[in-house]
Amino acid sequence: MAFSLFSSRNKIVNIVLNDHSIRFVELKQKNPVIVNHYGQRYLPPGIISDGKILDFATLSNILDECIAEWKIAKREIRFIVPDSLVIIRKVSIPGDVKDDEIDGYLYLELGSTIHLPFEDPVFDTIKLGTENNKQEILLFAAPEKYILEYEDLFKSVRLKPVAADISPLAIYRLYHHHDMAVRNEVLLTVQFDLDVVSLCIFEEQIPVFMRHIPGDLKDHWKLSLRREDHSNPELVYDGEVSDIIFQLEEIYRDIAKLMDFYRFSLTQGKKEVTRLLVNGDHPMLDRAISDMSDRFGMSVSTINMKATGSKSEELPVAFNLALGLGLKEV
Numbered sequence: 001m002a003f004s005l006f007s008s009r010n011k012i013v014n015i016v017l018n019d020h021s022i023r024f025v026e027l028k029q030k031n032p033v034i035v036n037h038y039g040q041r042y043l044p045p046g047i048i049s050d051g052k053i054l055d056f057a058t059l060s061n062i063l064d065e066c067i068a069e070w071k072i073a074k075r076e077i078r079f080i081v082p083d084s085l086v087i088i089r090k091v092s093i094p095g096d097v098k099d100d101e102i103d104g105y106l107y108l109e110l111g112s113t114i115h116l117p118f119e120d121p122v123f124d125t126i127k128l129g130t131e132n133n134k135q136e137i138l139l140f141a142a143p144e145k146y147i148l149e150y151e152d153l154f155k156s157v158r159l160k161p162v163a164a165d166i167s168p169l170a171i172y173r174l175y176h177h178h179d180m181a182v183r184n185e186v187l188l189t190v191q192f193d194l195d196v197v198s199l200c201i202f203e204e205q206i207p208v209f210m211r212h213i214p215g216d217l218k219d220h221w222k223l224s225l226r227r228e229d230h231s232n233p234e235l236v237y238d239g240e241v242s243d244i245i246f247q248l249e250e251i252y253r254d255i256a257k258l259m260d261f262y263r264f265s266l267t268q269g270k271k272e273v274t275r276l277l278v279n280g281d282h283p284m285l286d287r288a289i290s291d292m293s294d295r296f297g298m299s300v301s302t303i304n305m306k307a308t309g310s311k312s313e314e315l316p317v318a319f320n321l322a323l324g325l326g327l328k329e330v
Contacts, residue, residue, distance in 0.1 A: 012162060013072045014325040016080045017150075019048045019195035020218065021281065022066055025322035033177070033327070035307055038319055039070050042223055042233065050196075050214075051082025053149050064157045077154060078163040078325050083191065083198035085142045086166050087116065088210040095133040102127075102137065118143040126206065138206065140166060163328060167191050168200035168207050170324030171279050174303055176205065177327055180277075188259065188273045191321075192280030192288055194218050194235070197251055201262055201273065209262060213254050216247060221283065235283045248288060252295055259296075276300045281318035 016023045021042050028036035041062065047055045067073050091114055097105050102125055106114060110121070123141040130136070147164070154161045168189050175181060175189075184204075191198040197213040220239030237244060263272040278289050278300060293300040305323060307315040315323075 012076045012078050012326075013159075014078050014322040015154075015159075016321045016325065017048065018082060018193055018281075019043070019050070020045075020221075021318075022063065023319055023322055024066075024070060024072065025319055025326055026072070027323075027326040030327055031177075033174075033305065033323060035305070035315060035319075035323070037070065038307065038315065038322070039066070040318070041066050042235075045219065048082075051084040052146055053153065056149070056153065060153060060156045063153065067157055067159070072159075074158050074160070076160045076162045078165060078328060079150060079154070079161060080170060080321055080325060081142050081147060081150075081164050081166050083167050083210075084196055084212055084214075085146050086210065087141050088200075088207055089114075089116075089139045089141070090128070090208070091137050091139050092134045093137055095130050095135050097135060099127070106137075106139065114139075116141055120144045122147050128206065138208070165325050165328055167198060167321055168202070168210065170321050170328070171277065171303075172202060172205065172207070172324070173327045174320055174324035175277055175301075177324075178303065180301065180303070181205075182275070185274045186262075186271055188255070188276050190255065190276055190278045190280070190292070192278055192282045192285055194221055194282050197254075197280075199255060199258055201258075203271070209258075209266065211254075211258055213251055215282075220244075237283070244284070248284070248291065251288075252291060255292070256296070274298065278302050279317060279320050281316075285317065 014025045021040055023040040024038060025035060026037045028034040043062065047059050053059055093102065093105055106123065110116065120143065121141040122144040123139055126138040128136040128138055151161050171189055171191065187202040189200045189202065193215070195215045195218045197215065199211045200207050201209045220237055221235045222238050223233045224236040259273045263269060275298060276292060276296065278292065279302060282288065289300055289302060302317060303320050304317070305315040305320065307313040
């Protein structure tokens, strides 16, 4: 499983940006996973929105400060393509298209037999199998314009982007690395972030369907320096509590609808979601996990890691994406 916009190498800094934060993880070793360094920086509103860079200059200045603080200047990096920019589609192509001709064939068919909601995509593919002289291909696509903006951003601060990935593959890679996968399961990954909730259904190791739910109340979460450690601020909600409870309930309903759609429409009742894997940086993530376990009556898992090899310090779940990115081989 790969989203190989660039070639990949070893011992690379792993960076995750979303609408409200920048996080990085550097691994000391992969097996077992031991973290060498990690850190985060919250972003002010209006810098990134829906995964798109709105204020390139300010973001570049903030990232430059992070690089100095984290001591990662001139390093090679992997990064996560924001979920809101990515789509997953199953497409069928003629069975006689050779492996090294698939990308060219897909480009020729864009706009005619293959339709995407944006122009000039960058994409990667996974072959699913061949039947009745047709190859089934899983297509991952994102707008090239926005991907190149992230590449330009990193180059502007003298970082060297060498690989990109998407969050469902990154978190599943960590899940699989820790032998959490169960044979024949259908896994729904829930990336529960402050700005967006991303859902992806996996059949075995293959992501087959992806959907995003915007976080409409993100502007009501404010940084607070009430803790003694001012270098580690917390997010505090300043809106009506009833509003956020209502939003959580809406998200749970959307998750239930997606599971029903998969069961009854995509698989005609032959398959259903058997397990949830929840990850993210939402301040109410623990409550969401508890709520989903009660509501859906199935196993709801998360991945807990130790920081820098420590036996006592637990790495925040929000860094799991960067960890999974660090396990990327291709």
